[in-house]
Amino acid sequence: MKRIAVLTSGGDAPGMNAAIRAVVRTAIFYDMEIYGIYQGYAGLIEREIKKMDILSVDDIIHRGGTILDSSRSKFFTTQQGKEEAIKALEEFKIDALIVIGGDGSYRGALALSEMGVEVMCIPGTIDNDVASTDYTIGFDTAVNTAVDAISKISDTSAAHNRGNVVQVMGRDAGYIALFAGIAGGAESVILPEIEADFESIYKKMLASKNMGKMHSISVAAEGAGDYLKIAEDMFNHTGIETKGTNLGYIQRGGSPSSFDRILASVMGAMAVELILKAQTNRAVAHKNGKFTHFDLREAIDMKKELDSELYRIMNMISM
Numbered sequence: 001m002k003r004i005a006v007l008t009s010g011g012d013a014p015g016m017n018a019a020i021r022a023v024v025r026t027a028i029f030y031d032m033e034i035y036g037i038y039q040g041y042a043g044l045i046e047r048e049i050k051k052m053d054i055l056s057v058d059d060i061i062h063r064g065g066t067i068l069d070s071s072r073s074k075f076f077t078t079q080q081g082k083e084e085a086i087k088a089l090e091e092f093k094i095d096a097l098i099v100i101g102g103d104g105s106y107r108g109a110l111a112l113s114e115m116g117v118e119v120m121c122i123p124g125t126i127d128n129d130v131a132s133t134d135y136t137i138g139f140d141t142a143v144n145t146a147v148d149a150i151s152k153i154s155d156t157s158a159a160h161n162r163g164n165v166v167q168v169m170g171r172d173a174g175y176i177a178l179f180a181g182i183a184g185g186a187e188s189v190i191l192p193e194i195e196a197d198f199e200s201i202y203k204k205m206l207a208s209k210n211m212g213k214m215h216s217i218s219v220a221a222e223g224a225g226d227y228l229k230i231a232e233d234m235f236n237h238t239g240i241e242t243k244g245t246n247l248g249y250i251q252r253g254g255s256p257s258s259f260d261r262i263l264a265s266v267m268g269a270m271a272v273e274l275i276l277k278a279q280t281n282r283a284v285a286h287k288n289g290k291f292t293h294f295d296l297r298e299a300i301d302m303k304k305e306l307d308s309e310l311y312r313i314m315n316m317i318s319m
């Protein structure tokens, strides 16, 4: 394995740059040639491929976004798209491809591996919904961004004696909502994975108000329903004025936390070293407190359960 390439795919996540940096520097350390593919799988098909060197990744460890840009390519999901992608890799004589992305990007990589390409996957998504790893690159930063916003919303909610339903990202997963709800001291979290008991949420809101509490924050995952409707229902059932705030794309940007930088740096280096050992078609991961790696097909087939104990504790200590 002498010549490898790296791309970022799907929604960008803070820490993707740190992962690219680690991939590039590790490859150079081992005298390999490293190519950057711009715009994910779409850019691979379009041959947006450039050789990278030490300076290509200088001063990027602290930057959000991805210097390689990202995309979600419909064409790549077709057979013709994948064949084009493979042609491009052959033209550039790429021995192995490193994909940094979420679940969808992993599936794309698996399809390529089944067509003979040597691939390696690194989990990069704010959603934390990649089953093979406990933490994905970008999740910790997104949670911190959400917590910061929740604190600010709590200030203004307290000043006006209001409730606020704060919608966070996560697609169909409630990890950002659960973690940000706990860390932000929210009064409730509403998740796609667990049916919310709205009657007790309303009761809790009223009890808190009667105790003299000045605000009530509910963190709602985007996959758990319309946050404005949830806010309206809260008002209708409690009489407490309740606003709604969608945190949206601010959760995807910003300088990565030190946790995400470390995750990205180790995973990037691991991915290259595994390729060197000819251990390809694998997904690097952080599981049970350790860095590790899994066969890509097995990684994709894994199921991730939201930690119901965290949900229980969240509900117990929020009042």
Ligand code: F6P
Residues within 6 Å of the ligand: 010, 011, 102, 125, 126, 127, 169, 170, 171, 222, 252
């Ligand atoms: O997967 C990351 C994510 O930010 C999800 O949380 C969200 O549902 C989605 O991407 C938004 O995608 P887009 O950037 O295409 O609007």
